[in-house]
Amino acid sequence: MSDGSALKTGVYRDTLLAGLWRENPVFRLLLGMCPTLAVTAAVKPALTMGCCVIFVLLCSNIIVSLMRNLLKPHLRILMFTLTIATFVTIADLILRAFVPDMSETLGPYVPLIIVNCIIICRAEACASKNGIIVSVIDAVGMGIGFTGTLCVLAGVRELLATGKIFEVAVMPGRFVPWAAMGMPVGAFITLGLMLGLVNLTSKSRS
Amino acid sequence: MGKLRYFIEQSWLLIVASFVFGLLLAATNYALEPVIRQNRTDKLNRLAKGLLPAAEHFVDIGSEVEIESGRGQSEQITVYRAVANNDKCVGWSFNIGGSGFADRIDLVVAVDAAFEKFAGYDVLASNETPGFGDKIKNDYYRGQFKGAPVGRLKVLTTGNAEKIDSEIIAISGATISSEAVVAIMNGVVGQIRERLLAEGLIDVANAEQRSQDSNSDTGGDVGNE
Numbered sequence: 001m002s003d004g005s006a007l008k009t010g011v012y013r014d015t016l017l018a019g020l021w022r023e024n025p026v027f028r029l030l031l032g033m034c035p036t037l038a039v040t041a042a043v044k045p046a047l048t049m050g051c052c053v054i055f056v057l058l059c060s061n062i063i064v065s066l067m068r069n070l071l072k073p074h075l076r077i078l079m080f081t082l083t084i085a086t087f088v089t090i091a092d093l094i095l096r097a098f099v100p101d102m103s104e105t106l107g108p109y110v111p112l113i114i115v116n117c118i119i120i121c122r123a124e125a126c127a128s129k130n131g132i133i134v135s136v137i138d139a140v141g142m143g144i145g146f147t148g149t150l151c152v153l154a155g156v157r158e159l160l161a162t163g164k165i166f167e168v169a170v171m172p173g174r175f176v177p178w179a180a181m182g183m184p185v186g187a188f189i190t191l192g193l194m195l196g197l198v199n200l201t202s203k204s205r206s
Numbered sequence: 207m208g209k210l211r212y213f214i215e216q217s218w219l220l221i222v223a224s225f226v227f228g229l230l231l232a233a234t235n236y237a238l239e240p241v242i243r244q245n246r247t248d249k250l251n252r253l254a255k256g257l258l259p260a261a262e263h264f265v266d267i268g269s270e271v272e273i274e275s276g277r278g279q280s281e282q283i284t285v286y287r288a289v290a291n292n293d294k295c296v297g298w299s300f301n302i303g304g305s306g307f308a309d310r311i312d313l314v315v316a317v318d319a320a321f322e323k324f325a326g327y328d329v330l331a332s333n334e335t336p337g338f339g340d341k342i343k344n345d346y347y348r349g350q351f352k353g354a355p356v357g358r359l360k361v362l363t364t365g366n367a368e369k370i371d372s373e374i375i376a377i378s379g380a381t382i383s384s385e386a387v388v389a390i391m392n393g394v395v396g397q398i399r400e401r402l403l404a405e406g407l408i409d410v411a412n413a414e415q416r417s418q419d420s421n422s423d424t425g426g427d428v429g430n431e
Contacts, residue, residue, distance in 0.1 A: 067223075070219050071219070072216055072219070075216070075219070075220055079219065079220060079223060082220070082224065082227060083223070083227070086227040086230060089234075090230070090231065090234050093234050093235060093238045093242070094238065096238070096242045096245070097238040097241040097242050097245065098241070100245040100246075100249065107309075107333060161336070161337075177337075179336065179337030179338075182336040182337060183335065183336060183337070
């Protein structure tokens with residue numbers, strides 16, 4: 001393998017891994033807090049939200065990367081928003097057509113992906129400065145990182161709030177569900193504890 | 207001319223992108239809109255059929271019923287006639303909504319053929335507090351409406367929830383959500399009944415008989431006071 005291709009492979013790997021842990025959008029960059037708190041009462045809606053974000057992030061990164069040389073600096077945010085809004089609307093229509101129950105569960109949080117900072121941040125920080133391959137890898141890494149985090153949070157909350165995971169009972173019969181974990185207070189507590197845990201892990205590693 | 211040239215130079219990408227994205231959205235909407243509309247109709251029918259098991263299908267009465275929804279505003283409600291396989295009307299169903307504790311509550315309500323008693327309601331969409339307000343979806347609360355008289359319903363905080371009458375016992379810890387459901391019913395159902403009666407769509411004398419027949423056929427619990 002030549003030095004050039006080894007370097008490229010290294011860049012691709014770093015870009016992918018950044019989204020998963022080092023620059024994880026929720027635990028490290030604290031972006032996308034609105035869906036993180038709002039749709040993590042159960043794993044299914046969290047997973048659906050994650051898939052929507054991956055779709056929008058992937059499509060917007062591809063389009064922004066393709067038109068990066070044509071962007072006027074003062075119009076770039078307008079172009080990003082226009083691109084993101086288009087793909088969010090498409091994602092919303094697809095959900096309403098093929099998973100209507102989940103679309104109702106997620107409610108306004110799917111249209112609100114338009115103002116999700118992760119997507120506009122990746123368009124600005126990565127896609128508008130890099131080629132299509134790096135932009136796609138960045139979108140996949142960030143998307144999976146975001147989805148994984150949402151699912152972990154949702155898993156903890158659903159388990160404690162209902163005794164179930166994916167609506168399948170896993171806790172013993174005498175378990176008393178903690179209704180508060182299904183409410184906003186549960187989202188804040190779980191996220192706070194997880195952020196603390198992540199910081200503690202990072203500190204002990206360094 | 208110079209200004210126009212400058213404008214086009216600066217904004218051509220935005221104009222082209224708006225046009226292309228608009229086309230993309232139009233095409234997606236054109237492809238998916240029938241599926242979305244069908245999903246909504248299917249859900250309404252599924253919920254209404256659960257409330258009126260004797261019904262074979264639901265027929266739109268043809269024109270929307272205009273009702274006063276408060277604060278001087280009017281609302282159009284689509285009313286469906288529930289028809290059994292012998293073509294007899296066994297009830298009516300409609301989708302109504304109003305403010306809940308956290309967000310809007312959308313209900314599917316069914317009444318008997320004479321529009322005298324509720325056959326029940328189901329929740330089409332709500333965002334009430336998990337563990338409290340969302341109990342409006344539970345049988346404990348919904349069951350109190352099955353057979354309750356169409357008219358002014360009243361919410362009480364204590365009482366016998368098994369007794370079917372115009373007094374609805376609120377869900378413990380979710381009085382506002384309980385009251386919201388009753389307020390939606392009180393605000394709309396009576397008005398729909400008046401409109402249907404005025405248009406001669408409810409044949410009270412015959413409908414009452416049919417309703418009793420269909421209840422005894424299905425062993426339904428409508429009217430089990």
